[in-house]
Amino acid sequence: DGGITQSPKYLFRKEGQNVTLSCEQNLNHDAMYWYRQDPGQGLRLIYYSQIVNDFQKGDIAEGYSVSREKKESFPLTVTSAQKNPTAFYLCASSRAFSGNTGELFFGEGSRLTVL
Amino acid sequence: DQQVKQNSPSLSVQEGRISILNCDYTNSMFDYFLWYKKYPAEGPTFLISISSIKDKNEDGRFTVFLNKSAKHLSLHIVPSQPGDSAVYFCAAKGAGSYQLTFGKGTKLSVIP
Numbered sequence: 001d002g003g004i005t006q007s008p009k010y011l012f013r014k015e016g017q018n019v020t021l022s023c024e025q026n027l028n029h030d031a032m033y034w035y036r037q038d039p040g041q042g043l044r045l046i047y048y049s050q051i052v053n054d055f056q057k058g059d060i061a062e063g064y065s066v067s068r069e070k071k072e073s074f075p076l077t078v079t080s081a082q083k084n085p086t087a088f089y090l091c092a093s094s095r096a097f098s099g100n101t102g103e104l105f106f107g108e109g110s111r112l113t114v115l
Numbered sequence: 116d117q118q119v120k121q122n123s124p125s126l127s128v129q130e131g132r133i134s135i136l137n138c139d140y141t142n143s144m145f146d147y148f149l150w151y152k153k154y155p156a157e158g159p160t161f162l163i164s165i166s167s168i169k170d171k172n173e174d175g176r177f178t179v180f181l182n183k184s185a186k187h188l189s190l191h192i193v194p195s196q197p198g199d200s201a202v203y204f205c206a207a208k209g210a211g212s213y214q215l216t217f218g219k220g221t222k223l224s225v226i227p
Binding site: 004006031033035040041042043044045048050056058088090092094103104105106107108109111 | 119124149156157158159160161164204213214215217218219220
């Protein structure tokens with residue numbers, strides 16, 4: 001089945017530790033995204049990547065880092081510099097720009113809790 | 116400054132009746148609008164979209180209406196079913212942009 005796989009689904013972290021969330025897609029999509037959802041909030045864009053080896057900051061990139069070494073993979077690292085990292089993280093992908101009507105395909109999410 | 120607003124955090128509707136979810140936007144550069152449905156602890160799934168050149172798009176029980184002059188769109192679900200109970204997000208994008216701007220969502224509860 002084509003889709004987006006995020007892992008782990010649940011993750012606990014101690015303050016001061018970096019943690020990396022995995023996102024893999026087999027939809028052959030060029031663009032990938034990371035969003036964060038907090039209770040009562042919409043989805044806020046952290047980073048996005050239009051093509052391999054290139055990525056752009058979204059609205060709330062501070063304290064996060066990403067890489068895009070392969071088309072299928074877009075891992076997100078939540079660093080110790082992120083002041084409030086406890087949240088639900090969603091990875092998404094979409095077709096290349098020329099065919100992009102905005103429809104995103106989302107993974108099932110990763111819930112990060114900082115202890 | 117919220118560019119996409121869903122002013123009703125929640126909505127309850129009887130099964131079989133119409134559900135109307137509303138969304139307002141402020142950015143006149145938005146040219147494409149989407150609705151997503153989200154169940155707890157899952158990722159959102161795409162429901163229906165509309166281009167700014169149209170005022171209505173229909174897909175089965177779901178219809179989206181766009182009023183550009185009022186910068187307002189709405190999602191109608193007829194008839195509502197218990198399985199429609201979820202959080203619905205309105206989203207918008209500008210021409211040439213990769214970024215979707217999401218509203219805060221409306222939690223729909225369909226009562227059997």
